[in-house]
Amino acid sequence: MTTATDPSAAVTLVTLGGTITMTQSAPGRHAAPDDTAGARLASALIDGVALTTHEIANVSSSDVRPHHLRAALEQARRAVDEGADGVVLTHGTDTLEESAFLLERFWDREAPLVVTGAMRPASAPGADGPSNLRDAVRTAASPAARGLGVLVVFDAEVHLADQVTKASSRSVSAFASAPSGPVGMIDGDEVRLLHPGPGRAARLPGAPADRFPRVPSLMAGLDDDLDLLDDLPPGTLAGLVIAGVGMGHVSPAAMPRLRRLLEAGVPVVVATRIATGGTSTHHYAYPGSEVDLLEAGAVMAGFLPPPKARLLLQVLLTADASPEQIRRSFEAYAS
Known part of the structure; x- marks a missing residue:
């Protein structure tokens, strides 16, 4: 657990892996999961926020399964019920929009559940993971985000889970929302809402099943x-x-x-x-x-x-x- 000086908010960080916790063996070489990268990321001090971390897995997003999201959902609910102001989930970007959408079907707390990741490995020059994590934590702790459900925070933008899609396979500004655009933006330490959003669709009780029926x-x-x-x-x-x-x-x-x-x-x-x-x-x-x-x-x-x-x-x-x-x-x- 890492705590900033005189914290006024508590946020739980749940990690599933992805590029945000990957490093390269050498500059420009292949990226792969790195447990030490995740630990360094989670140890970042964010002023005014007490950050507690829980690792569910450290896998690429192409290997995220329903049971991973079930575990993340249960951990997030438990954290909020024990007093967390919000929860951040790190995830690979390839299927991030799908996981956020699936979690939104079941997220039944007023506190925000914020999903984020990175397009550049932690060892790369200009790695975007630390800034995305900082913005996600700020959003999870913000009263403005309460009641919005599951959110995706990326490149200083806040997206609703039902509207967000990965729009670029390379750009650090990888996510977009249609038809309404981002619901908010991060301006320094402030989360600014841009529009009220269309309202949340009805949630389902319980949690995702460990396995889903075959629907190609x-x-x-x-x-x-x-x-x-x-x-x-x-x-x-x-x-x-x-x-x-x-x-x-x-x-x-x-x-x-x-x-x-x-x-x-x-x-x-x-x-x-x-x-x-x-x-x-x-x-x-x-x-x-x-x-x-x-x-x-x-x-x-x-x-x-x-x-x-x-x-x-x-x-x-x-x-x-x-x-x-x-x-x-x-x-x-x-x-």
Whole structure:
């Protein structure tokens, strides 16, 4: 535990690893997890904040599993119930938006749960981890962040978990929010809110399951009729997410395959592969359009990108949600 001089706030740091706790064997060489880097990061003094640390894992974000997030959620709840003003979770950036979204489904405390990471290893010149951590801790301790749920803090911006996406695979300004933009910014020691946000979607009780049902994502495209579905034995899928073209469209030839799944009771959610704008429910009515898909029984993902739509469907299936409950849950993100 590291405590700043005369702390006025208490924040718990929960770590899962990622680039923020990686170092390079030599300048410009490959980065890998480094337990000592995590310890150095966690030992940073942040004026006015008592920082307590708990390591869950030290893995790349491509290796984060539901059981890691369940453990992080339970630790975060415990910390707040024992008096922490907020919680910071360090995480790799590749799947950070998905973990933040999943945690938001279950985060039921007024105190903020803030997720952050880094694009540059701890040993790299201009490493962004220390500044991101400082900003995340400031946000977790800020009264302005209370009630906003799970937040992502990166490059001095504050993002809502339901809206944030990783917009660059290289830039230190890696995250963006659509359609509303960041909900806040870090100005020195101050957290400034830029807009009130759309309000939080309904939370689910409990915590994520240790394992999720099988729900793959398929991307639609030119000359793609989703014929891969013909090779799957019956009962293979618990659900399916399509990253459709445009406002959530597939080819006419793909429709019989999707109708077969829907008639067999397999929920199909259609998102869009386009970065902004979301899916529609009423613009087009040709074969394979959003109207055709809705009439067949598919659900439109609205503003949710395919990875988040997949997670929401998996969580709902784990909770044995009915088709109507699934539909209503996605309507919260309608566009």
